Amino acid sequence: MRSTLRFPRFRRAATRAGVIAAALGAVIAGSSVPAEAAGLTLTVNVADVVRPATQVAAGGLYGVGSDSQPTTAMLLPLNPTSFTQPAPGTTHLGNGATEPCCDSLDVGDNLIRAGAQQFIRMPDIYPSFPYQWQGWADWESKVRKQVQDRLAETDMTNIHGWELWNEPDWTWNTNSAGSFNEGWARTYKLVDSLDPVTPIVGPSDSYYSHDRMVSFLTHAKATNTVPDVIVWHELTDMDWNNFDDHVRDYRAIEDSLGIADRPIAINEYNSLGQMDIPSVALHWMAVLERHGAREAHRAYWFEAGTFDGLFTLQNQPTASYWLYRWYGAMTGNIVETTPHSWLDGVASYDASRKIVNTVFGGDYGNNTVRVEGLGALGSQVRVQLLSTPGSGRHTAVTSPTTISTTTMAVSNGAISVPVNNMDANAAYQLVVTPVNGPTTSWQQVYEAENQTVVNANTFGSGNASNGYYVGQIDNNTDMRSDSFVDFTVNVPQARSYTMAIRYANGTGATSTHGLAYNGGAFSTVSYPPTSGWAQFSTVNVTVNLKAGYNMIRLAKGSPNFNGGTGFAELDSITLT
Template sequence: MHHPLKRTLARLSAVALLVGAAVAGAAVPASAAGLTLTVDVGQVVRPATQVAAGGLYGVGSDSQPTTAMLLPLNPTSFTQPAPGTTHLGNGATEPCCDSLDVGDNITRAGAQQFIRMPDIYPSFPYVWQGWTDWETKVRNQVNARLADTDMTNVHGWELWNEPDWTWSSAAGTFNDGWTRTYRLVDSLDPVTPIVGPSWAQYNHDRMLSFMTNAKNTNTVPDVIVWHELDDMNWDAFDDHVADYRAIETSLGISPRPIAINEYNSYNQMDIPSVAMHWMAAFERHGAREAHRAYWFEAGTFDGLFTLQNQPTASYWLYRWYGAMTGNMVKTTAHSWLDGMSSYDSSRKIVNVVFGGDWGDNTVRVNGLGALGSSVKVELRYTPGSGRNTAVTAPTLVSTTTMTTSGGSISVPVAGMNAEGAYQLIVTPAGGPTTSWQQVYEAENNTVVNALTRASSSASNGFYVGNIDNDTDMRSDSFVDFTVNVPTARSYTMTIRYANGTGATSTHGLAYNGGAWSTVSYPPTAGWAQFSTTTVTVTLKAGYNVIRLAKGSPNFAGGTGYAELDSITLA
């Protein structure tokens, strides 16, 4: 997080940046038209998990944004300030966004959160007040979190923020400060992951020094965090990842998940196509999660909503992204024309979100054999109108029927605007195979204290295993499925599971914060060898969150063990 008054960059024309400015880490397009973005539906990249659908200070209160506003975006995670925060970010007149105060809203939206510990201080950059003061603040934060025994969504303590320019020399070196703070937090809460070092910018020498010290002192973060905030520098992300992985290998450290909990620059925060470039880079190069930066107002999901709670142009980009289900598939950029794509085999929907260049261009989609010889193609557009302009709906540009050739189509996109973003939906000619989503893959949903694994016997190639823990709210294992149903009624829910224990196992089942019941899983042929069981759930119209849990607050805990592949509502 940066205070714009302290680090304002000269406001450059987005047009000049996108068309003619030479920017480090990004190539200038050779021409502004005649480009082809290529999508290969048959080349799976990873399960669709909305890697980049997160925000720093994105949630302001239990109702700002409302849960109903958050759910269609399918948010993955947020970074929120410390319990008891006094922080006044970006000119705010009173603190907001306390991680424990907003936690229930985040949970209802199916997301997780990091707690940013130094945002207990009122100002930024932070004013160091001595080790006694800091360690008292740390203890108070951790104890407040431990006392909140219903809060299941804290998946990391962020020990410091941007030490490359906020760490005080009066506190000694940052590496020593990290070690001392890590050991204190770990002594109070040895369960919750510790994340960092949260550099403002990736730097090889700093990261090598930090990781060497962390290994030598047994204080290696569970999740590696840094920020990506430079103008138009998304092309550098893969280099940063490769450099960091090489450091891990050189030090003999096992691979850590990577989280970018601030991305996009102050200058270009609200240009949809710029956000799209960052999102595509994070999906393509292996980030586990990424959060929109907090440059302006808190509680607006960092500009996805206006201060009047209306959607902005960028909202529709993230709404399209939030609708991605099944698997992310390979998308190949052409100059600055880029995007990300998903394929849901249960409904036969290809969802392509793209943009980044001007003029008349093309999206070529390969691997459409399963959709038949004729497909329906819908093209939508959201403009580059910024954070203060409400956009009530995207523009439907066209709806056409196209004949595939060798399982491929080439879709012309005329008169592209490089600041806006586009969505291409491809389905069989008669539309998706079901009018609403009925199959929900476990790996697409909120997986807490469990692991996503690959298997050819899983319905989408992936499933969730190691759902093993039922000790307390920090380590409980569960999957939260966010589902969207057309009417309020009872639904038959078929759970596809595996149970290799040789005896019947159980999970707890609850939805929308309601009472717990028990689901029984008879033994299957082995682990990752799936069968089904059926239960009835009574859901409200629209979005619902269904939890299947080995352990969860107010639930005594499941028996034995089971793996989850998917649920189907009918």
């Protein structure tokens, strides 16, 4: 294993302050791209499922500035998973800002409409970075106020973690506050006494360290303060090369200490110099999907409220936006990709529409994408190839470039697509469908496991339409623990649609969920018993949707809903 302690501790006292004035908008290539190469092959195996498509890497730190920056309409095509936003009542002035922004409770409704969750970064109640410690009485008063403010927001359903501190490996004031491990335990117990429901996440070190993680988890286990979600940051150039080692090392520490597996969140990823290079973000997408992160957030090096450079300051899409939009369109399952040198990618397969969507990049020259396992798409397929350039966050890119649209013969279930004159900074999309296009003109089947799943869990089953379903949708106590699935759907016209809900109900009696869409009133959906759990049947309801994006919630519990009865599992919905 490569050393996990070798990364420079340059940190951001010198980068978060004044970076805008440094005018780092131009792409800084340097070591971010390989020496010129060609003749490489990225292999995509449609038959080898990695996980359900959930856009693991589609999140940001300080990515949303207000209820309208970016607007919900701008966020929806990116299918964002989650964000880290600052504390309620924040006074933080990040990256040269002259006034605070991005308060987690102020932006919460915008994120809910976009189907995203959020962590609250508690120490960003302080104005400066690195934080200026004011004593334990001051800190605990601030913590109490934050939790009380959150609990007062009884309709805010998307707070899924308290981040107790940020980068304690260099921002924690040991001389004044004592050891971080003791400070973590003290703060954890205070937050837990005020809010025993919302998960607690950490330790949020600025880089992965074996020794620090062992010390932290040993103390946390001894004090019964192990975080519900493990967080660290990946901020060094080309750190994607080490992410698999970090995950393996962390899991080995859990096993050695007898700690049950925790979800992993990387709530800051990508380096200062490489932030605006689409192919670098692509490398991060690939390893985060491949090696088991639950969620990950683009780092906040520059302006807040731009989804960390996916939009310009004038709210126009950048080159990187198109990469994340292609990624946001992934449905069905993430499937295996095998990189070759610097050429890497992420791919999905949606069996309901027979679409293979691959985003890739990372090397120069004339290369190839080989797609295997295409038997279900027929003897010929339509192949569309697009690109987005390597420009930075200050350059608007109104649309991607279509390189080619061709028909190719499938041989032994595979095609090999030449991609010539590749730019190692750019990113590319390859879309493969049956020769006449997708089997439906618009997305009609929405798998529950691809959606925003809150206080419930995803399970695998051969009976499920995509191999997975959502179960344990059990809670209806309050906004912190309510269980529901939010489906983001995109329909071609405003009208009534029949929505077929594929469900399982093993209780032996009729169960119910609440149904609401686009923030409207709830109605009740009834689920007659099926032959058992993960034994699916269908009920039909009618929904009146607007043209474009709509948010449909199926809930055991939710604000403004009294709560469902019994229990039910969700496999998918189909709109016709």
